[in-house]
Amino acid sequence: xxxxxxxxxxxxxxxxxxxxxxxxxxxxxxxxxxxxxxxxxxxxxxxxxxxxxxxxxxxxxxxxxxxxxxxxxxxxxxxxxxxxxxxxxxxxxxxxxxxxx
Numbered sequence: 001x002x003x004x005x006x007x008x009x010x011x012x013x014x015x016x017x018x019x020x021x022x023x024x025x026x027x028x029x030x031x032x033x034x035x036x037x038x039x040x041x042x043x044x045x046x047x048x049x050x051x052x053x054x055x056x057x058x059x060x061x062x063x064x065x066x067x068x069x070x071x072x073x074x075x076x077x078x079x080x081x082x083x084x085x086x087x088x089x090x091x092x093x094x095x096x097x098x099x100x101x
Contacts, residue, residue: 001028001045001083009082013069017084020067024090027082028063035079040065045085061088 009027010017021027028045029035036043043065048057063085069078088095 001030003028004082009084013081016069017082020084024087025066025084026063026087027084029081029083031080031082033079035077035081036065036068036083037077037079038075041067063088 004027006021006027009021012031017027044061045063045065046059047062048054049060052058066084066086068083069081070076071078
């Protein structure tokens with residue numbers, strides 16, 4: 001899934017994304033009917049580690065599915081919109097502290 005700027009995300013559906021994006025989230029996905037959906041919350045978005053071996057990449061968790069747009073008056077995702085991910089990198093200090101407890 002490609003990551004899109006926060007501005008692109010918010011501009012695509014201001015009523016929704018302006019409420020659910022922050023400096024601790026990012027948006028990603030396509031607006032073509034392929035997306036995460038019900039039951040995918042908490043799932044990870046990984047990217048190959050920068051500067052790594054292209055033939056044997058190391059994958060790093062960068063985002064976790066947080067929320068997506070629902071079809072109007074339904075409890076089902078609308079796969080024609082971007083997905084909001086929690087930006088895991090913004091919580092690395094917390095993760096490291098939790099691991100040492």
